[in-house]
Amino acid sequence: MVEIAMLPAERPDSYVRAALRSPSFMIGVVITAIFLLLAIVSFFWTPYSYAALDIPHKLKGPSGQHWFGTDQFGRDIFSMIMVGARTSIAVALIAVGVGVVVGVPLGLAAAARRGSLLDEIIMRANDLVFAFPALLIAVLITAVFGPGAVNAIIAIGIFNIPVFARLSRGAALTLWTREFILAARVAGKGPVRISVEHILPNILNTLVVQVTIQFALGILADAGLAYVGLGAQPPTPSWGKMLADAQTLISLAPHTAIIPGLAIVLTVLGLNLMGDGLRDIFDPRLRRNRQ
Amino acid sequence: MGGGWAALAGGLMPAFLLGRLASLILSLIAASVVIFLILEVVPGDPAQFMLGMNAEPQTLAALREQLGLNGSLLSRYLGWVFGMLHGDFGISYTYRTPVSGLIADRLVVSLPLAIYALALTLLISFPAGIFAAARRNSRADLTVMGATQLGVAVPNFWFAMLLVLLFAVTLRWFGAGGFPGWGDPWLALRALTLPAIALALPQASILTRVMRSALLDTLGEDYIRSARAKGLSGRQTLWRHALRNALIPVLTIIGLQFSFLLAGAIIIENVFFLPGLGRLVFQGITQRDLIVVKSVVMLLVFAVIFVNFLVDLSYAAIDPRLRRRR
Numbered sequence: 001m002v003e004i005a006m007l008p009a010e011r012p013d014s015y016v017r018a019a020l021r022s023p024s025f026m027i028g029v030v031i032t033a034i035f036l037l038l039a040i041v042s043f044f045w046t047p048y049s050y051a052a053l054d055i056p057h058k059l060k061g062p063s064g065q066h067w068f069g070t071d072q073f074g075r076d077i078f079s080m081i082m083v084g085a086r087t088s089i090a091v092a093l094i095a096v097g098v099g100v101v102v103g104v105p106l107g108l109a110a111a112a113r114r115g116s117l118l119d120e121i122i123m124r125a126n127d128l129v130f131a132f133p134a135l136l137i138a139v140l141i142t143a144v145f146g147p148g149a150v151n152a153i154i155a156i157g158i159f160n161i162p163v164f165a166r167l168s169r170g171a172a173l174t175l176w177t178r179e180f181i182l183a184a185r186v187a188g189k190g191p192v193r194i195s196v197e198h199i200l201p202n203i204l205n206t207l208v209v210q211v212t213i214q215f216a217l218g219i220l221a222d223a224g225l226a227y228v229g230l231g232a233q234p235p236t237p238s239w240g241k242m243l244a245d246a247q248t249l250i251s252l253a254p255h256t257a258i259i260p261g262l263a264i265v266l267t268v269l270g271l272n273l274m275g276d277g278l279r280d281i282f283d284p285r286l287r288r289n290r291q
Numbered sequence: 292m293g294g295g296w297a298a299l300a301g302g303l304m305p306a307f308l309l310g311r312l313a314s315l316i317l318s319l320i321a322a323s324v325v326i327f328l329i330l331e332v333v334p335g336d337p338a339q340f341m342l343g344m345n346a347e348p349q350t351l352a353a354l355r356e357q358l359g360l361n362g363s364l365l366s367r368y369l370g371w372v373f374g375m376l377h378g379d380f381g382i383s384y385t386y387r388t389p390v391s392g393l394i395a396d397r398l399v400v401s402l403p404l405a406i407y408a409l410a411l412t413l414l415i416s417f418p419a420g421i422f423a424a425a426r427r428n429s430r431a432d433l434t435v436m437g438a439t440q441l442g443v444a445v446p447n448f449w450f451a452m453l454l455v456l457l458f459a460v461t462l463r464w465f466g467a468g469g470f471p472g473w474g475d476p477w478l479a480l481r482a483l484t485l486p487a488i489a490l491a492l493p494q495a496s497i498l499t500r501v502m503r504s505a506l507l508d509t510l511g512e513d514y515i516r517s518a519r520a521k522g523l524s525g526r527q528t529l530w531r532h533a534l535r536n537a538l539i540p541v542l543t544i545i546g547l548q549f550s551f552l553l554a555g556a557i558i559i560e561n562v563f564f565l566p567g568l569g570r571l572v573f574q575g576i577t578q579r580d581l582i583v584v585k586s587v588v589m590l591l592v593f594a595v596i597f598v599n600f601l602v603d604l605s606y607a608a609i610d611p612r613l614r615r616r617r
Binding site for chain 2: 124127128131132133134135136139140141142143144216220223224227228229230240243246247250251254257258260261264265266268269272273276
């Protein structure tokens with residue numbers, strides 16, 4: 001059994017109580033859950049096929065038949081939003097996963113070997129990636145490999161790596177000076193074991209908060225890339241692509257532009273509210289300081 | 292703050308300046324190597340890549356010659372870098388004109404747009420952040436914070452579309468897109484106004500939050516209590532002491548935001564059909580004009596790195612303690 005040194009006052013059961021008391025967190029959770037549910041349900045059922053054309057009924061406003069109306073080809077916008085949720089969430093989630101899986105070990109290694117050549121190399125490489133905004137990485141990748149959802153994931157994922165590397169290095173550095181880490185070192189544990197068994201569990205809260213924030217940024221980045229044609233390619237519906245198609249129709253059929261935009265705003269808002277709420281729940285001191 | 296800049300310029304801390312300068316140059320070299328590797332080495336044969344599979348052998352040979360592909364990798368890289376240092380960015384394959392000219396034409400749209408948006412960002416976020424911090428936890432503070440929460444969630448290109456719908460299509464106060472050139476500066480600024488607002492909204496929301504929390508952090512410090520104890524009013528302490536100390540985190544974010552503004556401009560230019568660097572880079576991608584893509588990306592990355600270098604220097608100007616550290 002692995003003993004995990006948990007710092008006092010961070011007991012999981014108190015989190016649940018704090019979560020139920022935080023209205024912004026609960027709102028964020030509900031919104032996020034709705035979009036997750038839409039995405040999952042879209043695998044089994046959508047009101048119409050998202051690709052079914054119905055030209056005679058194109059650009060119809062919201063009605064009982066088509067809850068969110070139809071687009072310029074008569075496709076059902078509600079179905080497209082459902083499938084689009086799937087695309088956006090998948091791209092953003094995998095991209096955050098790339099950031100965590102690559103960035104966190106790098107950050108932990110840099111902190112464990114603070115001041116070493118390894119630390120220096122990792123941090124300088126981070127600085128380098130930071131000089132390339134996600135969109136520029138996407139531009140470089142698509143210039144060579146062509147546009148697509150996978151390339152969007154890679155671009156946003158690369159952008160996420162330094163975020164998580166820096167965060168985990170910073171959080172780990174303060175822990176390395178603590179007594180319980182010293183105790184583990186005295187007990188003969190190596191830096192890898194200490195990082196995995198003692199540092200990681202104690203920075204998990206910080207990481208979870210950042211994951212929700214980067215998830216939200218990922219949704220925005222994916223929408224932006226899809227909008228300029230560097231993301232998922234047709235016929236796969238994506239919110240950004242729907243907005244790009246709606247741009248020329250905005251005065252004719254405003255709902256085609258407003259609904260996908262609202263979907264993005266709500267998803268991002270939900271994730272951000274959840275992230276802010278989590279931060280307050282995990283760190284009650286922060287909450288007191290802010291007030 | 293003026294004294295800080297004088298100290299910087301007066302060479303009181305050349306080691307700090309030299310260190311920053313060395314890291315600036317190293318970052319630029321590293322970035323240029325990355326861009327070169329991705330665009331010139333990964334595709335295998337860039338000439339074949341640009342022309343497609345059915346290219347005539349003569350055209351292929353001519354393009355190879357033009358790209359200098361017959362030389363070694365190192366000489367190609369050095370040729371590119373030293374060319375750029377002399378303002379020679381190569382000849383665009385699709386436009387058949389020097390890339391430097393194309394970039395110059397586009398820069399007069401993109402750069403003013405980014406600066407306009409940054410100015411709007413500062414104009415909105417400084418007052419809003421200070422206001423919210425001064426009245427923390429009041430209803431006004433909550434309203435400002437709620438608005439920023441919404442502001443960071445709105446994709447700027449969608450916000451841009453809504454602005455067009457309201458101000459261009461419905462009210463007809465602004466044009467829906469296009470750029471008339473700088474012949475009439477008033478018309479040019481008018482054409483950039485909606486794009487700048489769209490770009491500024493999310494950044495202003497972020498910066499307002501940063502400003503507010505940085506102020507609240509410094510307001511909790513001991514020297515603030517001392518300032519209050521010596522008889523300064525809450526407002527005086529805020530303006531004289533807290534604001535200056537809150538500037539460090541705020542400046543960091545402004546530096547980062549400039550890169551987001553430049554990158555964001557790439558997307559926003561597409562909404563408003565502005566002939567800026569963003570349009571140029573997308574045309575470069577669709578036409579597989581790697582010469583254009585390579586130079587524009589390098590230029591944007593240079594801008595990001597250089598702005599962050601300036602931010603580093605300004606830290607030292609604001610906070611003399613940071614000068615001694617390195």
